[in-house]
Amino acid sequence: MNKIAHISDLHFGRVDPDLADALIKDLEELAPVLVIISGDITQRARARQFAAARDFLDRIPFPKLIVPGNHDIPLYNLGRRFLSPLGRYKRYISQELNPSFINNELAVFGINTARPFTWINGRISDSQIEQVCAKAGKLSPALFKIAVTHHPFIPPPRGAPLSVVGRARKSLTALESCGFELVLSGHFHMAYSGDVTVEAVDRRILVVHASTVSTRRRGEPNAYNIIEINPPRLSVISRVWDGSRFYSAMQSNFIMKGRLWEKR
Numbered sequence: 001m002n003k004i005a006h007i008s009d010l011h012f013g014r015v016d017p018d019l020a021d022a023l024i025k026d027l028e029e030l031a032p033v034l035v036i037i038s039g040d041i042t043q044r045a046r047a048r049q050f051a052a053a054r055d056f057l058d059r060i061p062f063p064k065l066i067v068p069g070n071h072d073i074p075l076y077n078l079g080r081r082f083l084s085p086l087g088r089y090k091r092y093i094s095q096e097l098n099p100s101f102i103n104n105e106l107a108v109f110g111i112n113t114a115r116p117f118t119w120i121n122g123r124i125s126d127s128q129i130e131q132v133c134a135k136a137g138k139l140s141p142a143l144f145k146i147a148v149t150h151h152p153f154i155p156p157p158r159g160a161p162l163s164v165v166g167r168a169r170k171s172l173t174a175l176e177s178c179g180f181e182l183v184l185s186g187h188f189h190m191a192y193s194g195d196v197t198v199e200a201v202d203r204r205i206l207v208v209h210a211s212t213v214s215t216r217r218r219g220e221p222n223a224y225n226i227i228e229i230n231p232p233r234l235s236v237i238s239r240v241w242d243g244s245r246f247y248s249a250m251q252s253n254f255i256m257k258g259r260l261w262e263k264r
């Protein structure tokens with residue numbers, strides 16, 4: 001069984017230090033094989049915000065896979081936004097914008113959807129999908145394959161309609177056809193865990209969204225997900241911050257039968 005942590009939307013510059021400390025303590029106790037952070041590492045892509053994020057990341061004693069979000073590209077500094085959109089991200093977080101993590105059972109691929117022109121909604125390109133499918137295609141079909149993006153492929157099941165990433169449907173279909181079983185995203189600051197959204201195509205891909213661990217909340221508590229992967233079974237556990245500690249608020253269990261995910 002592989003246990004991974006899925007955190008999103010830290011928004012350094014808008015982070016409660018007590019919450020950040022508690023998050024690291026919680027991760028240390030749960031000991032995931034991988035900590036995934038699906039973008040919006042900072043609030044305004046400022047150097048001091050990236051430096052604070054770097055200090056926080058260095059305190060997490062587990063492998064990490066991180067992708068940028070729209071807030072990691074400057075919004076108001078137009079020169080930097082268009083000439084070096086992810087320059088600071090590369091300097092402080094990682095040179096690799098499409099990172100991967102592979103062990104004996106998992107293959108996880110990050111896909112950068114942050115763009116200076118389509119700043120809010122992001123975009124995914126045909127070449128990115130071709131490249132990730134080519135890499136996944138060289139691996140054993142037995143590996144459980146996960147894609148990570150900041151921008152979501154499907155809208156939230158509740159509330160006002162929100163836009164998904166450019167080329168979402170096409171990309172989700174392509175990822176499904178090249179063997180991906182799970183997609184993890186953030187951006188909306190809404191967890192669809194609890195009512196995790198099962199979506200798409202022939203329902204082979206399970207789509208899970210993490211909430212935020214920042215003060216930019218959208219009517220939901222701060223939370224992140226622990227995902228336990230034991231094919232054909234998968235569980236999503238929502239770890240919610242109650243003001244003093246994280247606790248398991250809800251668990252959603254799935255089993256893949258044939259080519260379909262069934263919620264148990």
Ligand SMILES: [Fe+2]
Nearest residue numbers: 009040071187
């Ligand atoms: Fe965000």
Ligand SMILES: [Fe+2]
Nearest residue numbers: 040069070187
């Ligand atoms: Fe975002």
